[in-house]
Amino acid sequence: MDWSGKRLLITGASSGIGAATAEAAARRGAVLALVARSKDKLDAVAQRIRHPGGGVTTHAYDVSDPEQVGRLAAEVPTPDVLFNNAGAGQWKPLVETEPAEAAAMMGAPYLAAFYTTRAFLPAMLAQRSGVCLYMNSAASRLVWPGAAAYTAARWAVRGLFEAVRAETAGTGVTASMATFAKVSSEYWENNPGSEGHVPKAQTFVPVLSPSRVADIILDGLAAGHEEIVAPWQLRLIFLASRLFPAVARRQLRRTT
Numbered sequence: 001m002d003w004s005g006k007r008l009l010i011t012g013a014s015s016g017i018g019a020a021t022a023e024a025a026a027r028r029g030a031v032l033a034l035v036a037r038s039k040d041k042l043d044a045v046a047q048r049i050r051h052p053g054g055g056v057t058t059h060a061y062d063v064s065d066p067e068q069v070g071r072l073a074a075e076v077p078t079p080d081v082l083f084n085n086a087g088a089g090q091w092k093p094l095v096e097t098e099p100a101e102a103a104a105m106m107g108a109p110y111l112a113a114f115y116t117t118r119a120f121l122p123a124m125l126a127q128r129s130g131v132c133l134y135m136n137s138a139a140s141r142l143v144w145p146g147a148a149a150y151t152a153a154r155w156a157v158r159g160l161f162e163a164v165r166a167e168t169a170g171t172g173v174t175a176s177m178a179t180f181a182k183v184s185s186e187y188w189e190n191n192p193g194s195e196g197h198v199p200k201a202q203t204f205v206p207v208l209s210p211s212r213v214a215d216i217i218l219d220g221l222a223a224g225h226e227e228i229v230a231p232w233q234l235r236l237i238f239l240a241s242r243l244f245p246a247v248a249r250r251q252l253r254r255t256t
């Protein structure tokens with residue numbers, strides 16, 4: 001994929017991985033629509049990446065609200081790549097998670113990705129092209145204690161990705177999922193307490209920077225990959241957990 005002139009819509013573009021992907025895609029010539037709730041932060045990202053001839057628009061919406069997603073779809077042209085990245089939530093044991101927190105964590109990432117896909121997919125199907133990209137975490141395949149609502153939401157996103165991949169097969173539209181271990185984004189400050197529930201197994205996996213993650217995502221999409229997993233140590237852990245599930249479960253119960 002040549003990124004020059006490609007329309008990329010990113011949810012959760014006001015910080016971390018979304019902002020870094022916006023900056024990297026702008027350098028490759030993409031035209032960007034940036035979405036998040038914080039208008040000031042979005043405008044600051046747009047300010048950093050505005051470049052001669054390049055287009056950047058900002059859209060301050062809560063994508064866990066279907067009505068706001070409808071307004072977003074009415075003001076943004078059909079994207080070539082729809083990057084469902086918005087997500088938040090403190091990692092906590094189930095009994096410490098309030099019902100409203102669990103609902104909010106299903107709101108974003110999962111329902112946000114569902115609503116946004118539903119809003120843009122008909123036009124993508126009509127033009128017989130486009131990529132629906134889903135951001136995901138190691139928690140979509142591995143389970144450790146202390147992140148119950150986060151884990152459930154991540155499995156939901158993986159299910160959504162698989163469903164969209166099945167429903168778009170042969171249409172010209174494709175689905176991709178990008179799965180990462182720990183990334184040194186603002187996530188950990190934005191969701192205090194989460195870091196204390198990172199499994200010890202993470203010690204064996206390098207922490208990636210948001211800008212490295214952005215390049216891996218853009219290169220992976222350009223190469224047509226439907227499943228992007230990084231770093232390679234995470235792929236190894238996924239394989240080991242499929243081959244030796246009981247051992248993997250035991251190891252993952254040890255947290256930092």
Ligand SMILES: NC(=O)c1ccc[n+]([C@@H]2O[C@H](COP(=O)([O-])OP(=O)(O)OC[C@H]3O[C@@H](n4cnc5c(N)ncnc54)[C@H](OP(=O)(O)O)[C@@H]3O)[C@@H](O)[C@H]2O)c1
Nearest residue numbers: 012014015016017036037038062063086087182183185187
């Ligand atoms: N950091 C990691 O280790 C890691 C690893 C794997 C996967 N991920 C996933 O990667 C995604 C990006 O996270 P990050 O690490 O870049 O964290 P981050 O810096 O906290 O960014 C999260 C982004 O999502 C936006 N957002 C949250 N809820 C939203 C909503 N309801 N509507 C619109 N935007 C919303 C936030 O902006 P506003 O608050 O302005 O709305 C922000 O731009 C998340 O889904 C996260 O779970 C992170």
